[in-house]
Amino acid sequence: MLNYSTSEENYIKAIFHLQKEMETVTTNAVANELKTKPASVTDMMKKLKTKKLLHYKPYQGFRLSNEGNRVALGIIRRHRLWEYFLAEKLKFTWDEVHEVAEHLEHVSSKKLIDKLDEYLGFPRIDPHGDPIPDANGKIETSRQVCITDLPINQPAVVCHVSDQSAEILELLKHKQISIGSKVEVKRRFDFDNTMEIKMRQQPLFTISNQLAKNIFVKIEG
Amino acid sequence: MLNYSTSEENYIKAIFHLQKEMETVTTNAVANELKTKPASVTDMMKKLKTKKLLHYKPYQGFRLSNEGNRVALGIIRRHRLWEYFLAEKLKFTWDEVHEVAEHLEHVSSKKLIDKLDEYLGFPRIDPHGDPIPDANGKIETSRQVCITDLPINQPAVVCHVSDQSAEILELLKHKQISIGSKVEVKRRFDFDNTMEIKMRQQPLFTISNQLAKNIFVKIEG
């Protein structure tokens, strides 16, 4: 159970998230995600390869090794437990927790995290609706649907937001959409893929396709 | 309200603590405290001087400037609040908290620390008996006496341990001395400066002068 630098951890985490969206992760994608330059990514990939955290052939993209995934789940566990702590105990709003957790996640004392987990009552999902890996790295893969795929008039509950930039969180806050909100899609427009949705105690309102693609819901029952 | 690197913060903190023991802090003392080399200390002193955190003339030692002291108190506030959190909420024993807090103290979000302070109920002393600076950097300077200066047979309460190395904590644990323990000095031996002390429910036992110098007590009432 080795320790990795903050920088290494950030790369590992970025690749972990990206490889859900693409078979093989590219240099550019990582550079873009971490707001760094492709050349820096290549350097780090060489380093992570020698540490056996990823599979990588020059020009061919990369994927985390089993060990790499294990490490990534550890980092994500720390991140999400801190997010939960910040929201639940310190009363941060759900759009404030991410940034602070980005720093706390790199304090890697196993004992600290396991005791924190226990103190919080072993929570299973964080304030963004993302599942929290347990001490063994097991993670709940919950059945959820993107709101773009939700049938018209089907009541559902917002359970996850995939992008976590300040920009999207600001927008969601403005529209008063948060984890747990009940929603129904009332209409879709083919022209620009916008959709009208209905939430309790609120008039119908429109959201863009760009926003909708990041909102995931669970169908009740 | 600038931000400083982990390394800078560690130097600032070390100087803050050392300047309580010596008028002017020396290069060697800092190197020793941080387990680093004198040359590295000189480099950092030049840097902290340009940042106006300390007064420093080559070969003459240094002291923190007002700004330096302000920054130091901020770091110590973070450190001690985390220690309190770890002991009080996560049930770490008092000899385990220091090491983890060393890492957490460098996460410098003002909002995080102020909310943590509030969540903990604005505690005034940490698990080692050290006072916690408030949000403005004010720190309680409590009237306490080193056990070496305590009159014979004067009942007192252990309130502070100045060294916090793993070694001393191990020894204190073994002797069952902790913050809050009631003690009386029964006898002193001039030959080696050891002393015999008495604690409730325990037979008389001996402590070395080296240990005694680090134990501070408050006289009841």
Place this chain on the structure above:
DNA sequence: AAAATGGTTTAGCTTTGTCTAAACTTTTTT
């Protein structure tokens, strides 16, 4: 099939924080 394009890697430089070895001050000893 050659050219153009776009993505990736290499080479070399920068900064931060560390180190060793040598040079330089200051203090202590004789």
Place this chain on the structure above:
DNA sequence: AAAAAAGTTTAGACAAAGCTAAACCATTTT
């Protein structure tokens, strides 16, 4: 007051993590 010892600073290196610019592959276009 010289010499020795102790402490401090300088000079030059190194590793980590980043950058720019140039070179290099791979794929797509023509």
